[in-house]
Amino acid sequence: MADVTFTVDGKKLTAPAGTLLIDACKAVGIEIPAFCYYPGLSLQAACRMCVVRIEKMPKLQTACTTTVAEGMVVQTETDEIKQARKATIELLLGNHPLDCPVCDAGGECELQDMTFKYGAAESKYVEIKQHREEQQWSPVVFFDRPRCILCYRCVRVCGEGMDVWALGIQNRGVSAVIAPNGQDHLECEECGMCIDICPVGALTSGTYRYKTRPWEMTHVATICTHCGDGCKTTLGTRRSNDGMEIVRGDNRDKSGINGDFLCIKGRYAFDFANRTERLTKPLVRQADGQFKEASWSEAIDFAAKRLREIRESKGGQAIGVIGSNRTTNEENYLLQKFARTVLGTNNIDHHRTVDYVSFAAALAGKSERTASLRDTANAPAILLLGNDPTEQHPALAWNLRSNVRLNRARIYIANHAEIKLRRQAKQFLEIPKDGYASLVQYLAGNDSVVAANEQTAAFRDAIRKEESLLIIFGSEFRGRDIQALVEFGLSLPNTKFVLLGDYANSRGAADMGLLPDTLPGYVPVASAAHFADEYGAVLPQNAGLDLLQMFDAAQSGNLAALYVVGSNPVTRYGVDPAVLKNTFVIVQDMFLTETAQLADVVFPAANLYEKAGTVTNTYGDIQLVKKAADKAGVRSDFELIVRLADRMGADLKKLVPFGRGVRADMGQTRGAQSGEADRHSVWLAAHGLEPKLSPFDPFATLDEIQRLVPSYSFSRLELLAGSDQHAKSELVQISAAPARRDLVLPSQDTLFTSGTLGRYSDKLKEVLDSHTTPKPVEAAAD
Amino acid sequence: MPRLVSHPDEVKIISRRFGQGAENLDKYLELDGYKATQLALEKGADWIIAEMKASGLRGRGGAGFPTGMKWSFVPKQSDRPKYVLVNGDESEPGTCKDHLIFLHDPHAVIEGTIIAGLAIGAKMGFIYLRGEYRYLLKIMEKAVADAYARGFLGKNIFGSGVDFDVVTQTGAGAYEVGEESALMESLEGKRGVPRIKPPFPAVVGLYGGPTVINNAETIATVPHILLMGGEPYAKIGSERNGGTRLFGISGHVERPGVYELPMGYNLKKAIYEVAGGVRGGRGLKAVVPGGSSTPVLRPEEIDVGLDFDQMGKAGTMLGSGGIVVIDDQTCIVEFALRTIAFYQHESCGWCIPCREGTDWLKKTIGRVHAGGGVDKDLDNIRYLAENMMGRTFCPLGDAAAMPTLGFIKKFRSEFEDHLNGKPCPYARHEELVGA
Amino acid sequence: MSTPATTIFSPETAARFDRLVTLYPVRRSALIPMLLYAQDEVGYISDEVVKEVAQRIGITELDVRNVLSYYSMLRTKPAGKYNIQVCTNISCMLRGGYEILEHCKQRLGIGHKEVTPDGQFSLEEVECIGACCWAPAIQVNYDFYDELTPEKMDAVLEEYKTGRGKETR
Numbered sequence A: 001m002a003d004v005t006f007t008v009d010g011k012k013l014t015a016p017a018g019t020l021l022i023d024a025c026k027a028v029g030i031e032i033p034a035f036c037y038y039p040g041l042s043l044q045a046a047c048r049m050c051v052v053r054i055e056k057m058p059k060l061q062t063a064c065t066t067t068v069a070e071g072m073v074v075q076t077e078t079d080e081i082k083q084a085r086k087a088t089i090e091l092l093l094g095n096h097p098l099d100c101p102v103c104d105a106g107g108e109c110e111l112q113d114m115t116f117k118y119g120a121a122e123s124k125y126v127e128i129k130q131h132r133e134e135q136q137w138s139p140v141v142f143f144d145r146p147r148c149i150l151c152y153r154c155v156r157v158c159g160e161g162m163d164v165w166a167l168g169i170q171n172r173g174v175s176a177v178i179a180p181n182g183q184d185h186l187e188c189e190e191c192g193m194c195i196d197i198c199p200v201g202a203l204t205s206g207t208y209r210y211k212t213r214p215w216e217m218t219h220v221a222t223i224c225t226h227c228g229d230g231c232k233t234t235l236g237t238r239r240s241n242d243g244m245e246i247v248r249g250d251n252r253d254k255s256g257i258n259g260d261f262l263c264i265k266g267r268y269a270f271d272f273a274n275r276t277e278r279l280t281k282p283l284v285r286q287a288d289g290q291f292k293e294a295s296w297s298e299a300i301d302f303a304a305k306r307l308r309e310i311r312e313s314k315g316g317q318a319i320g321v322i323g324s325n326r327t328t329n330e331e332n333y334l335l336q337k338f339a340r341t342v343l344g345t346n347n348i349d350h351h352r353t354v355d356y357v358s359f360a361a362a363l364a365g366k367s368e369r370t371a372s373l374r375d376t377a378n379a380p381a382i383l384l385l386g387n388d389p390t391e392q393h394p395a396l397a398w399n400l401r402s403n404v405r406l407n408r409a410r411i412y413i414a415n416h417a418e419i420k421l422r423r424q425a426k427q428f429l430e431i432p433k434d435g436y437a438s439l440v441q442y443l444a445g446n447d448s449v450v451a452a453n454e455q456t457a458a459f460r461d462a463i464r465k466e467e468s469l470l471i472i473f474g475s476e477f478r479g480r481d482i483q484a485l486v487e488f489g490l491s492l493p494n495t496k497f498v499l500l501g502d503y504a505n506s507r508g509a510a511d512m513g514l515l516p517d518t519l520p521g522y523v524p525v526a527s528a529a530h531f532a533d534e535y536g537a538v539l540p541q542n543a544g545l546d547l548l549q550m551f552d553a554a555q556s557g558n559l560a561a562l563y564v565v566g567s568n569p570v571t572r573y574g575v576d577p578a579v580l581k582n583t584f585v586i587v588q589d590m591f592l593t594e595t596a597q598l599a600d601v602v603f604p605a606a607n608l609y610e611k612a613g614t615v616t617n618t619y620g621d622i623q624l625v626k627k628a629a630d631k632a633g634v635r636s637d638f639e640l641i642v643r644l645a646d647r648m649g650a651d652l653k654k655l656v657p658f659g660r661g662v663r664a665d666m667g668q669t670r671g672a673q674s675g676e677a678d679r680h681s682v683w684l685a686a687h688g689l690e691p692k693l694s695p696f697d698p699f700a701t702l703d704e705i706q707r708l709v710p711s712y713s714f715s716r717l718e719l720l721a722g723s724d725q726h727a728k729s730e731l732v733q734i735s736a737a738p739a740r741r742d743l744v745l746p747s748q749d750t751l752f753t754s755g756t757l758g759r760y761s762d763k764l765k766e767v768l769d770s771h772t773t774p775k776p777v778e779a780a781a782d
Numbered sequence B: 001m002p003r004l005v006s007h008p009d010e011v012k013i014i015s016r017r018f019g020q021g022a023e024n025l026d027k028y029l030e031l032d033g034y035k036a037t038q039l040a041l042e043k044g045a046d047w048i049i050a051e052m053k054a055s056g057l058r059g060r061g062g063a064g065f066p067t068g069m070k071w072s073f074v075p076k077q078s079d080r081p082k083y084v085l086v087n088g089d090e091s092e093p094g095t096c097k098d099h100l101i102f103l104h105d106p107h108a109v110i111e112g113t114i115i116a117g118l119a120i121g122a123k124m125g126f127i128y129l130r131g132e133y134r135y136l137l138k139i140m141e142k143a144v145a146d147a148y149a150r151g152f153l154g155k156n157i158f159g160s161g162v163d164f165d166v167v168t169q170t171g172a173g174a175y176e177v178g179e180e181s182a183l184m185e186s187l188e189g190k191r192g193v194p195r196i197k198p199p200f201p202a203v204v205g206l207y208g209g210p211t212v213i214n215n216a217e218t219i220a221t222v223p224h225i226l227l228m229g230g231e232p233y234a235k236i237g238s239e240r241n242g243g244t245r246l247f248g249i250s251g252h253v254e255r256p257g258v259y260e261l262p263m264g265y266n267l268k269k270a271i272y273e274v275a276g277g278v279r280g281g282r283g284l285k286a287v288v289p290g291g292s293s294t295p296v297l298r299p300e301e302i303d304v305g306l307d308f309d310q311m312g313k314a315g316t317m318l319g320s321g322g323i324v325v326i327d328d329q330t331c332i333v334e335f336a337l338r339t340i341a342f343y344q345h346e347s348c349g350w351c352i353p354c355r356e357g358t359d360w361l362k363k364t365i366g367r368v369h370a371g372g373g374v375d376k377d378l379d380n381i382r383y384l385a386e387n388m389m390g391r392t393f394c395p396l397g398d399a400a401a402m403p404t405l406g407f408i409k410k411f412r413s414e415f416e417d418h419l420n421g422k423p424c425p426y427a428r429h430e431e432l433v434g435a
Numbered sequence C: 001m002s003t004p005a006t007t008i009f010s011p012e013t014a015a016r017f018d019r020l021v022t023l024y025p026v027r028r029s030a031l032i033p034m035l036l037y038a039q040d041e042v043g044y045i046s047d048e049v050v051k052e053v054a055q056r057i058g059i060t061e062l063d064v065r066n067v068l069s070y071y072s073m074l075r076t077k078p079a080g081k082y083n084i085q086v087c088t089n090i091s092c093m094l095r096g097g098y099e100i101l102e103h104c105k106q107r108l109g110i111g112h113k114e115v116t117p118d119g120q121f122s123l124e125e126v127e128c129i130g131a132c133c134w135a136p137a138i139q140v141n142y143d144f145y146d147e148l149t150p151e152k153m154d155a156v157l158e159e160y161k162t163g164r165g166k167e168t169r
Ligand SMILES: Cc1cc2nc3c(=O)[nH]c(=O)nc-3n(C[C@H](O)[C@H](O)[C@H](O)COP(=O)(O)O)c2cc1C
Pocket: B058, B059, B060, B061, B062, B063, B064, B065, B067, B087, B088, B089, B090, B091, B092, B175, B176, B177, B178, B179, B180, B181, B213, B214, B215, B216, B218, B219, B394, B395, B396, B399
């Protein structure tokens, strides 16, 4: 809309006509207080805090509902306005507990902040305050009614934002109260958005409440370790007996790729890290078949010695490596480099939840054809084929819903199930489970493949009319089907694509070459020349064994060693334990998983919240992972690989190019004063930088990744500043897609599960149990 | 059955058919029924609006907005269907006039609805009655059915080629639902919480379509205006206040009842002559002139004309025309408490100043009344009420604050007596909390 | 959003509901009348009523509860067969509304929102019922009685006690 000019507190301002006054003011740093206003949610004008004086208007007006107009003259902080706000706060405090020191929101409470600002020194209220017991509405949501100021943010975020509508308002007047849909409990997606959005301490988190105070925590913004959306989660940590313990996950600063959103897993499912069963000492299997705790150097020496023996006696092809969907890009990259240069094998794979290789091949050389998670919130038209984002990509589901609600985006969905997002769909097509490939052919113009009817025809017509389409598809598409879908998409004017894979770094695992036939950046193993140059090593030229072939080889006695990093293939692929009887198995993990139980050596590993590096979400958005927590006794996978390589006699300078091309000035150039070096490292740490003088420095490896993987040639500065960077599909060096064996095994996770890791989260388990065994409904209160 | 009253000073226009069996359609037709509708069909929208403007009719729901002007705000073109909504929620304490209209002249409401529809280009009207009026709803339902049976409603009404439907609707106990936007919410099956304005109902109303909302009395007056002509109607009333209106006189008078008096009629005369004066020859203490939300008048202030402008000048409001007369044996603190208790009970709870303010006021005045007040209470009452005024989401907050300010300003000494432990000379109830 | 296969309501009420939802541009407009009629039949808004009404309209049970808890005539607990609603608002108060309320309390032996042990009567103090000029006024269920005195009130109670009272539904 056209710009208008208006005056606020004597300042001339311009903003597009139709902008809300409160937003226009905020944009120039004039903060108008509000409890009920929340950007992106429907307007309420209920709290009356945002009142301002507008010339020619008889009464004070609410800035949250007033749109700016040409020539409007506004005052936002006169005595009259201050008095109005003060009175409103006094009214609220009349019935509000004044026990801020013990309130869970103390220090993070908007009511507290407003009281501080506008003052309510003298208590005019002498009546006894209403007291009501706190209620537990779900394993993760508690409600403290007297603290509620009825801003309706929770009701709106749950309804409008989540499309769950689990919160309502009951009774009226002073008896009005926020009520859950199950009368005394919530039946919902447990996202906890209501808690984050609550300006006071009325809704509190079942995991965090009364554990600590906000100012006693360290807050670290990092990336969630669960699904492939890669949301930013801010972890609140505090010192514990054996390190730094995570006590809270939230999203209050909204600075991440996920904007306002965080799901149950990002918010609460960090608790696996605090489990008592976590491994903290290496285990080595003894002659009697039992595990015995060992020191780090004993265990590493033992494992390295065996690996070296096997490499030397049987060659690299007798060793297999299985990587992880949740380790960092640097770790994944290092693992494949270790496999190829130190172990000398291409037998490397990971649990593939989706076919990224075919996707990369289909898009190779095409620029600007992949969409970031952010794009899903703005794209004018979206075609969603397969997958159920509500369960498997909650942030994507949020973006799609918001996009429809706020931008009237058109969403077309074809699915074999009646997924929840169909409620936002402009058109929804139910198709057979095996009907995706034919649907694409039909969309591309082949009428003979489906029994078309009016609905399918309208679906196709609408899609083909779109001038800018975002095609999002799931693991239903593999190999040639992906090729066909991309070809169809490219026949439309302006199409972008997203392939939905399952875990925090599934995409990174594929991008970084945890595959038997491709190197990082999908470079075929046969054309590895520039890698060989950089590595200064000879690389195996033939494709290695894939994950299933490795187990076949083990069974037939041809796999002497298997090195598993952060993965549980035994359960995932239903491997018969007997298969590994004669294979030397090394496992790095947090827990004694079914795979670890079969190992000869087990190393206790750190998780994604306990290390630094980068991860790539399924959209190709690369984000910085920061170390938030710490657990005595565990090591990062990066460190473990490096130490193993060292004990195997590898040249560490070659494996991790540390100290190379780096101007890590420790103060020496200026003739350091005593202590200067320390201060310098403090500065580096504060800026998320690390002195690159250590073989354990993942950023040294990132340097190498950026040299060798052109699609990862993003701005380091931006990354370190916390922005997400999008991988460039046009720089992928893969050519045609050779026919590959279909090894895709979708995780089938829901909102409340997260592979093997999820099983170690007490919170997820509690929520899952509460959802599978419904509580009997008791009679309505009052 | 509510008693009908009569007084020579009355000018019976709206109440013309009261007590004559006009709920029967044939009888209604005998009494000029549906003539106005046919005239309106013949003459068209512009003529209707011109007559309405000329009549000087101002809304009888309370705010007194000129009806013809309100209708003319509805855009001619609209993508969405337009609607007429008749406000028969009648819940303002002291007000019981629409009650009589539904009881005695249901077809006049239907006629007015059709005519309003013709004026704005609506094809559907809703008549919303408060839930307590079940017996009146039945009367309205029968009248609507009879009108359909005769072809006065439905397809091609009066053979004119115009379609018009009327649906009756009921609330379920909520004063706030009388507020026009809350009324629309309620009719849409929701909580009676008002809507953000703008947009105003004339542009975005029921089901998102342009909507005219009028009080039942306003609507029932419309056919009479068309039959007698706008200008002659205007002449009956006072300046800028056309015609007559139903005044309910209740409380301590000899002959309480609903009287139809010309706009501008003197309040004192209405009490002393029309309603027979204060009951039992007692003295007058106070008058609440237009329903419970209008500020109270002292006896020396009641020599004033009953129209929107004169009452405004007198520092109060004409409101819904419910005149409540209070004799000198009444405790004003108790009266104030009963008044605020009502608003506390009826606040929808949406916005902070009204939700918390009414509750706090009720508690404080209750304490003062019960003899447990503290010195600063009176200032607090004023502070609270002043800080509610003009700050709430809808006018209910004002409706609660205004009378409170009036009582405390005009009868402060009585409040002080309660504070100073003087036993209330009129005390009847140890505890008074309201429903 | 459908007519349920089995209904908890009488055939007449069910038929009325079937029609009610068709009267308006949106089904939901039928909600409040439906709840009132359901209450008239069942005596209060039970969980079953909430469930069926939600289904008929095509909204959640939470939506129904949000709405029903707003309106003071709708109740979620049974009242007496005859619910005596005494207005004590200003006009009635001035003409003896509280005396009538007090009288009813004495006669029935119950207080505000209570029910007699035999389930015949319940008592409620209510806000203005639109009968101010004929005060003091009460409603027994939907029937109005006005210009009351304690004696007249006794007569009204007697009528209902002996089963001769009017019953508007
Ligand atoms: C709290 C509140 C309650 C109201 N109650 C009623 C009512 O019961 N009946 C009514 O006609 N108008 C009522 N009104 C006024 C309506 O909002 C609206 O102004 C009126 O129906 C318009 O009709 P009119 O122009 O014919 O007066 C109320 C207003 C407020 C703020």
